[in-house]
Amino acid sequence: MKSTRNILAMAIFCNFVIQKRMSCGMSVRVRFAPSPTGYLHVGGLRTALYNYFFARHNNGKLILRIEDTDRTRYVENSVENLIKTLTWAGIEFDEGPHVGGPYGPYVQSQRLHIYREYAKILVENGWGYYAFDTSEELENARKSSPHHEFKYDRYKMRNQFTLGEEETKRLIESGAPYVIRLKVPENQDIKFIDIIRGEIVVNTKDIDDQVLLKSDGYPTYHLANVVDDHLMKITHIIRGEEWLPSVPKHILLYNAFGWEVPAMAHLPLLLNPDRTKLSKRQGDVAVEDYIEKGYFRDAFVNFIALLGWNPSGDREIFTVEELIEKFQLEKVNKAGAIFDIVKLDAINAKYLYSKPIDELAEMFAYWVEKRGYKGFSKDYLARVVALLRERVKKLPDIIDFAPYMFERPKEYDREYFAKHWSGEVEQHLKNLLNIFKNIEVFSHQNLHDEVMKYLNERNLKLKEVIHPLRLAITGLSYGAGMFETMEVLGKEEVIARLEDFLTRILPTLVEKK
């Protein structure tokens, strides 16, 4: 135990050596290690993305590991959901529960015997010890100390040290529940280097004797992640900033086992608009929610990737290949970033304006069908998308923005009607209806020319009929260019709507005006 200081110094040196060696071509192995508690959090997606970018950038391997050591929080099917969502985002794993690999199993609940074995080693070499305090006892101890000042006192609680070797042995043999705790040395500075933040020093007097093996035989995160990262030959740990405070415990464990400490990078948090940790209460945090809203995969990935990292320069639209090529852990920001949905919308809109129409039509068909609109051809949907995409942020928004492209108007904007209606207007619409009936090629150009001709003959302005026309055909006061809209709707439909409006709808509107 007296050589602990040397071990620590050694570890820091090794840490440095590892990072050096890494840049000289030693193969990079990183992991994304979510716990299956239901869905993929957007913060989790960003962590996964950075691991993916880093792995690909360095020709390394990306491993998926499921950290399901808390049986009380396990949610059925969440592993499948996680993989599904990760796949949606385009993240491919080289090893993991779904693809296998040489360092499996990749699900921690299937590795319990390994953790027990290593926990035992710790007890044997003096870095771990048995404790018998119950959860209730600990809770009471915590409650009776003000604030968060409770610290596990290994010389006062019920454990190997207070009970003695004999009693400890007897209790274990009698089947009494126990945990194994880490024996944290008394007053030592633990130093480590975070790739993003630089050197960090923490004194062991601020660290608790962490439970490593729970009484149900499962390991805690701290034991499991250190053992697995070592056994799976992980070279770089890239994870959220919330793990930073527990790094010293992990360093102690690596030292206790005599293992090299992987390089580490702790990512800044994703924040709510009020700068607290991104949470469910203030908006959607599940990636699935954003898929459901209709954000594009590439736009969403682009947006998330740039939250906390930037390749420098003025660009902000990047393909995944470009993100991989440019990614550098050193350029990750230190401060947390607010998840701003307005900016996400803007980026999604840029993708919407630049994607090929046929590709968009393909995707749009899904959303249209989902809304219960059936029987529209790909060609029609393509023309609808081309007509309206510049007016919305997300593909399915087109349906809300212009429902009249899929069904006859159910309601008519009364304010708009009141503003633009007069006795003559009705006659103009009737005249235009007749003109439309005689247009052979129902193109926006022909519609425009014919309407203008009609207006010029009477010395009228376009605005005097265009608004009533829009109202009669769409029911709304806004939309794309009206001639273009009519062209996409088609001659038959436009005429039917105008006739229906003039004979059936109009009287009811006039009545209520």
Next chain:
RNA sequence: GGCCCUAUCGACUAAUGGUUAGGUCACCACUCUUUCAAGGUGGUAGUACGGGUUCGAAUCCCGUUAGGGUCACCA
């Protein structure tokens, strides 16, 4: 409360000792117009504060303040 992390326009960020502190989103104005958008042009807006170091600081150091994270037999 202890410990740790952080701090450039409202937001995301660029500028790694020398820039009129740049870009994007948002916002405002003008423009275009057939409404709503989009587009075009222009604009408002930032180095948290106080000390150092330096010829020179957003940048390095110290302090203050503010925010966040963490202190479980959760991850």
